[in-house]
Amino acid sequence: MEEFDFIQSIKPAYYRQSSVIKGIGDDAAILRHTNSDIIMTMDTMVENIHFNEKTAAPFYIGYRALAANISDIAAMGGKPVSYLVSVTVPDRWAPQELQEVYKGMKELAHAYQMDLIGGDTVSGDQLSLSITVLGIVDNGKARYRNTAKEHDIIFVTGTLGDSAYGLHLLLNEQAQEGSQYFINRHQMPTPRVSFINQSVPIERMALNDVSDGIANEANEIAASSHKGLLLDYDRIPYHELLAKYSPDNLYQWILSGGEDFELLGTVPLEDWDRLMDYANATGTMLTAIGTVVDDEKYNGKAWLRYQGDLKILDKSGYTHLKR
Ligand SMILES: Nc1ncnc2c1ncn2[C@@H]1O[C@H](COP(=O)(O)OP(=O)(O)O)[C@@H](O)[C@H]1O
Ligand SMILES: Cc1ncc(C[n+]2csc(CCOP(=O)(O)OP(=O)(O)O)c2C)c(N)n1
Ligand SMILES: [Mg+2]
Ligand SMILES: [Mg+2]
Numbered sequence: 001m002e003e004f005d006f007i008q009s010i011k012p013a014y015y016r017q018s019s020v021i022k023g024i025g026d027d028a029a030i031l032r033h034t035n036s037d038i039i040m041t042m043d044t045m046v047e048n049i050h051f052n053e054k055t056a057a058p059f060y061i062g063y064r065a066l067a068a069n070i071s072d073i074a075a076m077g078g079k080p081v082s083y084l085v086s087v088t089v090p091d092r093w094a095p096q097e098l099q100e101v102y103k104g105m106k107e108l109a110h111a112y113q114m115d116l117i118g119g120d121t122v123s124g125d126q127l128s129l130s131i132t133v134l135g136i137v138d139n140g141k142a143r144y145r146n147t148a149k150e151h152d153i154i155f156v157t158g159t160l161g162d163s164a165y166g167l168h169l170l171l172n173e174q175a176q177e178g179s180q181y182f183i184n185r186h187q188m189p190t191p192r193v194s195f196i197n198q199s200v201p202i203e204r205m206a207l208n209d210v211s212d213g214i215a216n217e218a219n220e221i222a223a224s225s226h227k228g229l230l231l232d233y234d235r236i237p238y239h240e241l242l243a244k245y246s247p248d249n250l251y252q253w254i255l256s257g258g259e260d261f262e263l264l265g266t267v268p269l270e271d272w273d274r275l276m277d278y279a280n281a282t283g284t285m286l287t288a289i290g291t292v293v294d295d296e297k298y299n300g301k302a303w304l305r306y307q308g309d310l311k312i313l314d315k316s317g318y319t320h321l322k323r
């Protein structure tokens with residue numbers, strides 16, 4: 001199938017969002033919005049960096065790549081509405097496999113009422129998916145990482161380390177009972193959109209999604225807010241099977257294991273009960289794991305209370321362009 005036919009084959013029959021004035025089929029897409037700020041994010045996933053033939057069948061390559069992007073929209077406090085996909089396709093890929101990648105994206109997109117509105121198709125040596133997601137948020141209501149304040153509660157959604165452990169199982173082909181849970185968490189992460197959209201009445205929240213492990217993400221909030229983020233190791237949530245199967249590496253999995261696409265955030269103490277109500281209403285696990293401090297000694301960094309000591313929690317996780 002050549003490029004034009006391929007594009008025709010993935011073109012949606014109709015658009016779910018009335019804001020799409022022009023979707024696929026012109027030089028660019030046009031969206032109409034009046035009372036909303038438009039959020040735009042882009043993340044790329046490349047063969048052998050973000051997935052390989054052991055870790056993801058084509059369907060999951062698409063699903064995960066879109067999930068990662070939607071997660072960034074959630075981390076801005078928004079609602080995803082549409083997406084564009086640039087795909088680089090090696091000659092060895094069968095048309096059917098490429099369709100599967102799009103099916104993976106479509107399944108997730110439909111769950112969020114999102115439309116595919118454009119993209120680009122080129123040939124190349126390795127499969128690469130670059131996705132741009134557009135989201136909306138009420139004017140002035142986006143959530144930024146530089147808004148943490150003293151006495152805020154630090155929270156995280158879900159359990160941490162699941163995806164990294166799932167990746168480890170896939171790469172080492174170590175399936176055991178309960179493995180499927182971790183593999184699912186790696187292949188089909190859940191962006192926390194419904195929780196975040198319920199939480200709109202809360203005036204202030206600093207947010208970051210966990211693509212690189214909370215050690216990294218906590219440092220990003222601390223640095224941009226010029227505050228200290230004090231995390232309690234003993235309160236960080238993890239799945240009981242992770243502790244059972246890999247007790248020696250638990251610390252690494254939960255602090256540096258990336259790609260959970262959970263949300264790490266801070267919220268004023270007085271809003272905590274309300275936030276927990278929103279979490280319960282959306283079936284989202286929510287855990288308080290620390291406190292924000294404003295003290296010259298701590299500011300700009302994340303700290304970890306671990307085995308009785310308070311120590312600097314260094315950035316960790318995956319870094320591209322390391323040479
Ligand atoms: N090649 C690039 N060109 C322009 N902006 C970039 C590029 N790479 C990353 N950014 C921007 O840098 C910021 C951090 O990117 P990244 O760490 O990938 O965010 P996230 O982890 O939330 O996906 C974002 O605002 C992103 O849009
Ligand atoms: C085959 C394979 N090896 C390693 C990883 C782990 N990995 C690759 S990139 C990455 C970090 C997150 O990706 P990045 O592109 O930095 O996401 P962003 O922070 O931009 O959202 C991790 C943990 C993987 N998913 N698959
Ligand atoms: Mg990115
Ligand atoms: Mg992010």
Ligand SMILES: [Mg+2]
Pocket residue numbers: 043068069072211
């Ligand atoms: Mg991201």
